[in-house]
Amino acid sequence: MIRAALLLSGIAPLVFAIPVAAQSMDHSAHDAASTPTANPTPEASGCTPDHAAMGHCTLAAPSPEAPDAKTVPDTQATDHGAPPADPDCPPEHASMGHCTPKRAPAHDRMNMPETPGASSARGTDLAAGDAPAPPPPGEWYADRIFPREEMEHSRHAMMVENGAQQIGFVSLNLAEYQARKGRDGFRWDGEAWYGGDINRLTLKSEGETVFGEGLERGEVQALYSRAIGPYFNAQAGVRQDFGHGPDRSYATIGFEGLAPYWFEVEGALFLSNKGDLLARIEGGYDQRITQKxxxxxxxxxxxxxRDVPESGIGSGLSDFELGLRLRYEVVKEFAPYVGVEWTRKVGDSARFARAAGEGASGVGFVVGVKAWF
Known part of the structure; x- marks a missing residue:
């Protein structure tokens, strides 16, 4: 009995070791000559896709032209149309779900030869084409239910209300009392327009009076305004001056709009009936402290x-003004304000002003209202 027990104890380790050795054996060590040579299947060769994905063996690449897969060069077994492999995610790791290969850059995918029946580009990676746009619908579903004439009228009204409507607008940018040393007065600046989003007829007017002396200067402009972009309008028309000095008429060309960072800008050139060429540029910015x-x-x-002595205008930079106004918007359409304004005439304009007994510069405090409807 003792001898039999010792014999069994010696055989038992060998019995359990044989299956373990069979499982740990490298399947790639099998002789390829022992497998069939006519397009062997993965199961027949002993190397299944699961084992190949874990690196235990290498699948033979069957070729219809070569009877033995071992004679096929590696370059023929490579898919040149596939994106380059991601070094951080080898194919065997990707097949086991451990990672996801990164896609090749768009320009690399576009330069790769296309695989028959497949496209490597998707969505916005597709190259821009020049195919014509699809034709507009020539048949309206509503016409099957309602009379066509009534639906045409409805569609026309919809087009008008969504871009072709005519709108009127009136804005009083400045309407203020100016307290200046010995020359208190009133100043206005406003515009009105009527038209659509693209074409408009615009009227502008500005000027000032001096209490006890009447109208000091004023002007009116009638302009055709056309949108040249989402934020700017080009304008052309005429301007008429009135007040002290000679009345002059001008041909006018200019622009107005909203510059980057929400600066409202406006500029114009004026050519008078006497050959005088003037220019003006102005701008402003709304800085909100609160919502109102x-x-x-x-x-x-x-x-x-050039100099225009009869109008008190000198050549070059004639004059400029700087203002700062604080307004409170009771509603969007009505906002009273207070502020300060500094004006300065330079060059020959200052000389003309002194010769007329006026100062070349001045500071004024203003109180007024801004409104639109």
Whole structure:
């Protein structure tokens, strides 16, 4: 009995070791000559896709032209149309779900030869084409139910209300009392327009009076305005001056719009009936302190190509003004304000002003209202 027990104890380890050795054996060590040579299947060769994905063996690449897969060069077994492998995610790791290969850059995918029946580009990676746009629908479903004439009228009304409508607008940018040393007065600046989003007829007017002396200066502009972009309009028309000095008429060309960072800008060239060429540029910015309290800095500069003594205008930079106004928007359409304004005439304009007994510069406090409807 003792001898039999010792014999069994010696055989038992060998019995359990044989299956373990069979499982740990490298399947790639099998002789390929022992397998069939005519397109062997993975199961017949002893190397299944699961074992190949874990690196235990290498699948033979069958070839219809070569009877033995071992004679096929590696370059023929490579898919040149596939994206380059991701070094951080080898194919065997990707097949086991451990990672996801990164896609090749768009330009690499576009330069790769296309695989028959497949496209490597998707969505916005597709190259821009020049195919014509699809034709507009020539048949409306509603016409099957309602009379066509009534539906045409409805569609026309919809087009008008969504872009072709005509709108009127009136804006009083400045309507203020100006307290200046010995020359208190009133100043206005406003515009009105009527038209659509693209074409408009615009009227502008500005000027000032001096209490006890009447109208000091004023002008009216009638302009055709056309949108040249989402934020700017080009304008052309005529301007008529009135007040002290000679009345002059001008041909006008200019622009207005909203510059980057929400600066409202406006500029124009004026050619008078006497051959005088003037220019003006102005701008402002609304800085909100609260939803209703707004600080608005403003600036304006005027230029002339030559002296116009009868109008008190000198060549070059004629005059400029800087203003700062604080307004409170009771509602969006009505906002009273207070502020300060500084004006300065330079060059020959200052000389003409002194010769007329006026100062070349001045500071004024203003109280007014801004409104639109």
């Amino acid at each position: 309290l707004v600080v608005q800095p403003m600036a304006e500069a005027n230029f002339a190509v």
